[in-house]
Amino acid sequence: MPVQPIATPSGNPGEDPAANVAVVVVAAGRGTRAGGGTPKQYRDLSGIPVIQRTLSAFVGHPRIFWIQPVIAVGDDALYAAATAGLGGVGAPIPGGATRQESVRAGLEALAEPSPRFVLIHDAARPFVAVALIDRVLAALDDGADAALPCLPVFDTLKRVDPSGEHVTGTEDRAGFRTAQTPQGFRYDLILAAHRTAAGGQHTDDAAILEAGGRHVRTVPGDAENAKLTTEADFQAAERRLALFRQPRVGHGYDVHRLASGGGLTLCGIHIPGPLALIGHSDADVALHAITDALLGALGAGDIGEHFPPSDPQWKGADSTRFLAHALDLARNRGGIVAHVDVTVICERPRLGPHKQAMRAQLARILGIDLDRISVKATTTERLGFTGRGEGIAAEAVVTLML
Numbered sequence: 001m002p003v004q005p006i007a008t009p010s011g012n013p014g015e016d017p018a019a020n021v022a023v024v025v026v027a028a029g030r031g032t033r034a035g036g037g038t039p040k041q042y043r044d045l046s047g048i049p050v051i052q053r054t055l056s057a058f059v060g061h062p063r064i065f066w067i068q069p070v071i072a073v074g075d076d077a078l079y080a081a082a083t084a085g086l087g088g089v090g091a092p093i094p095g096g097a098t099r100q101e102s103v104r105a106g107l108e109a110l111a112e113p114s115p116r117f118v119l120i121h122d123a124a125r126p127f128v129a130v131a132l133i134d135r136v137l138a139a140l141d142d143g144a145d146a147a148l149p150c151l152p153v154f155d156t157l158k159r160v161d162p163s164g165e166h167v168t169g170t171e172d173r174a175g176f177r178t179a180q181t182p183q184g185f186r187y188d189l190i191l192a193a194h195r196t197a198a199g200g201q202h203t204d205d206a207a208i209l210e211a212g213g214r215h216v217r218t219v220p221g222d223a224e225n226a227k228l229t230t231e232a233d234f235q236a237a238e239r240r241l242a243l244f245r246q247p248r249v250g251h252g253y254d255v256h257r258l259a260s261g262g263g264l265t266l267c268g269i270h271i272p273g274p275l276a277l278i279g280h281s282d283a284d285v286a287l288h289a290i291t292d293a294l295l296g297a298l299g300a301g302d303i304g305e306h307f308p309p310s311d312p313q314w315k316g317a318d319s320t321r322f323l324a325h326a327l328d329l330a331r332n333r334g335g336i337v338a339h340v341d342v343t344v345i346c347e348r349p350r351l352g353p354h355k356q357a358m359r360a361q362l363a364r365i366l367g368i369d370l371d372r373i374s375v376k377a378t379t380t381e382r383l384g385f386t387g388r389g390e391g392i393a394a395e396a397v398v399t400l401m402l
């Protein structure tokens, strides 16, 4: 299957002589150890799929002119969904039955651009830093056949019997390193070594070069560049990402006119009675204020820009979809709604009996706990347009962790 070249900073693969590095991102594993039905590379991590985070780490690197994903047969739809909107990546190619076969397929696919160097990286390491990529490339520039990011072992290493229950010895940990990816290679050497080693069961690519008698140079790895393998790894990664989230507070305000009618909708709850709210959509003034508050927290304009009142498709629309749209925008940026506080200002209808239903409906729309939602009602002591019953106003504050 042919691969598609991606644009370099110079706009053309190979035009920049320094952009001589291709990356094979191996994403063909089933990831069964992490549990769940979805292979781990396609799972969401704070709203962004793991593989999208991993590929993004290489997109835009000035030396990398080609990014080659290798995926499992049948995963095309999962891949497309997980990488929607991500540019600068070649079309994925199908991998093999083992990691080694999948890497080989990726290397063979690079025969046409024939890069000087290739990086081979596991899709399940989404936290790869530019500094680590640069350390690997620096070793290759310095003449190494292969460059391997390694970490020292700080825990004491015990040898155990096959049952794992009995210690049979203690190793000198000073002589051991753990190996990470991206592993860097001269392309011609690693391609030839993979062809020679075909059918083997090597778990990393440096081992294939070692088996061929080539020298592999170590470079300092990065403890942050952890491989997501178990459920605990995912939880730790979520906690780490949460540390980088910052609160954003958005404010929204809206007014709709009252007229006589057969009831009105507030926070998605129908409130029967002799009054109705007038507007282009269902005129849910509370949902409009909350939607604007969420858009405000995102710095993403206002509800009128996203759903113009002049557009006939929003006539009579259920305003739930406006809030759902703003929520999608937030989630696409890894955002989590931490809290919503809305105040509805009117003399009539009396909202006390409906406030709990309104809260529950907001919790359902936003997918968050009830205790993160506040719905309040107040009057203006018969003063002003709300006091005269000419309209209902709503104010909302949304706290978004972004």
Ligand code: MG
Residues within 6 Å of the ligand: 254, 255, 256, 279, 283, 284, 285, 288
């Ligand atoms: Mg409105």
